[in-house]
Amino acid sequence: MTRRIMLQGTGSDVGKTVLVAGLCRIASNRGLAVRPFKPQNMSNNAAVSADGGEIGRAQWLQALAARVPSSVHMNPVLLKPQSETGSQIIVQGKVWGQARGRDYQRLKPQLLDSVMESFDAVCDGADLVVVEGAGSPAEINLRPGDIANMGFATRADVPVVLVGDIDRGGVIASLVGTHAILSPEDRRMITGYMINKFRGDVTLFDDGLSEIRRFTGWPCFGVVPWLREAGRLPAEDSVVLERLSKGTGRALKVAVPVLSRIANFDDLDPLKAEPDVELIFVRPGERLPADAGLVVLPGSKSTISDLLDFRAEGWDRDLDQHMRRGGRVLGICGGYQMLGRRVTDPLGTEGNVREVEGLGLLDVETEMAPEKTVRNSQARSLQYDVPLSGYEIHLGHTRGADCARASVSIDGRPDGAISPDGRVVGTYLHGILASDAYRAALLAELGITGGAVDYRKTVDDALNGLAGELERALDPDWLDGILGTN
Template sequence: MTKAIMIQGTGSNVGKSMIVAGLLRACARRGLQVRPFKPQNMSNNAAVTVNGGEIGRAQALQARAAGVEPHTDMNPILLKPQSATGAQVIVQGQVAGHQEAAAFGANKAALMPAVLQSFQRLANDCDLIIVEGAGSPAETNLRTGDIANMGFARAAGVPVILMGDIDRGGVIAQIVGTQAVLEEDDNALIRGFAVNKFRGDRSLFDKGRDDIARRTGWPSLGVIPWFDSAHRLPAEDVMDLPARSRSGGSGCVIAVPRLPRIANFDDLDPLAAEPGVDLRMIMPGTPLPAEADLVLLVGSKATISDLAAFRAEGWDIDLAAHVRRGGHVLGICGGYQMLGRTLSDPDGLEGLTGMVEGLGHLEVDTIMAPLKHLSLKTGTHPASGTALEGYEIHIGETTGADCAGAWLSFDGLREGAASRNGRVSGCYMHGIFSSDAFRRAYLAGFGVESALSFEDGVEDALNALADHVEQFMDVDFLLELAEEI
């Protein structure tokens, strides 16, 4: 008796992920066993699951909203861009290879059996699946072989709610235009529409809402105002990164260079939430600020090419000056690899084979290797005695003299490296700043007094989001529209 319904958008970043999370929490609070599902995602912000795979960060947050552990079946196809035209393909949590966009477009239909297999496994253990589409079904050039939007909806027999983004303007054309370009059988699956990200007096859009309903024949499920606490939830898309910045604020200045293939940037979320931290995303064309207390290099899906981009911006010169002034530097995962003496890629896992010089601030060397480390771990920060939780998601092995300065311990093994003066350090473990006690101890070294409970804040934001969705979206009607699968 499992039911399902799908939220598709008129475009990317219309708020599908967030609304699905809110719906899941709202339905879970009603006593329903609910699960998130996204057939295909494209993101370098991934989460490690309890069954040893990886999925998009948004689906991990949605699982949390539903009150269950993340599982690879919740996002069976994950594309992780490594270049402008190519991506690593993750199938049911594991690396299946690398494909250029044209080849993936031609071959994606072959992945539908894996998508449907994961969907059916989820359906065996819940009352309701809320499915999230990707991009827009109106991209008719991508319709052949589609597994992300209407192709999946038709294959699985799942009804659709279409969501538009009024903050971008033109939402009437977004929704009416989508109906105009869809095939008749695709349109037949759409049961209603919703408008997201409204600012101001909602009554001013009543005529617009009614015009959409008149032109499409679809009922409205609501006009949803802008959710002011969205910044308190982990970001999925790299487009959301500038909103994490609070440049001009007070407190410890942490500068984060925005590299082209930045990955697993959820490491920034707990820092962005700290009142005593001035977190600054440094965009291309902007120097690293001289007043920075800490320069933080986060993960990368293409470490060697991002290192080249770092140098092209002149940030290597800025970083060297920062170190000479006595500033601190922390590298996580790809950022850790960049801080070493050399990076070698003998198998061309990231592109061309060969070796490049690192930034040279740590006495370590990294060799890229085919084995991908994927695991959830617990550990400690020996210097403060605080407990830690984190996750590994990387290729490459790093060794060298500064590994003797390993400053973390996970599963009984020393982790990371630090320079002799302790001002430059790195590690492979993501998620460490979500551990409140460790984050407080780490930031205390920069004069920050923290009382923030980050995970409690995420829970509060999810509950507030559920309240928001219940107030402004017709959840009862949505549940009526869901169909058995």
């Protein structure tokens, strides 16, 4: 029988995603057939799975950690927040509908059968399935109809390990409080807990562990230190952008405006890995830095809404100044759409605004349409004549004079646009910067040497390093138990 374990958190962003990835890599390193699973995810950071549907980028990374092809069944319900119309609901990789938050609570019970169907598919042929919860089971107001935490765990009879984040403070109260408010049925699913993101001498928390045991009776399966390798992995949620450092005056400054519906921002991670690149995420209320050599407009779940916000922040004026100083701009997916002269939405796919003026840096126009393009793609840079691979997730069609200078060829089709002076480039291809050869050519035009970093190997090495750190921190008897090696 397939062994199963589920990590749930005392709150959001306690590190469940990284811990699941680490456990998957530990199990894979020991020769086990391991699979990740997350019943419900909420994120605009999506990936195209190997079987051609949308899943959370985190589950794509966890599949990479498990060394297996990703599948829509690893994340059967994906919620993609968008302006005005609530969230888009993706079920088993395909658009299922849209709903506002209150309406979605009523819809959840309809999705449980799909979740269980996908869970059975993931378990088939696996030695171990590591499940990630969402948010916290302590949100008992959301317990009726729950499919993300205890609703799933009780239905699937999957034992739960609770994860507390000591870095944010109050970890004893969060663990004990969760124990106190859970129903007896839900509480019996919890087999123990982990403390995550600990800094310093672990023995200093021995009394804390004793107190948690006294109040809950739960054993501790490990006090996990701040995992250094986690910083080298793609982040799941845009909340992490609030904590990224500004950088330290490296040779090239790359500025990325952080809009409210930013999507697939892990496209920028390969630049972050470059030793001579200072990647600056510009928050609302801040200016685009005047000394940036490159501005990247990333993907967006709601192009029109984010374009209006871009202007409200005054970033359009900053971008004009950037261009007058001889700067360069790269737009990816929604960012590419913003660079054109106009974006129209005649069917109201994104909301009530049917037309908005673009930034005018490319002679193209985009018309939104309800049909979504979702596919993995092989491509080639027409700028630099180097191979690319990536994926497309977008609504709408972009046409115009600058499309005659396509930036890439995707599966033999021209895609994107380049301005007449070559300084503004747009494309629908996510993952373009993960090509070491493309990155090297782009950075060379900006006057620095780059591309020597093997980005994909960097991620794989980080997963191995993460597994090593985690294996040293976890209780060996518990770990052997879930792996079936004791």
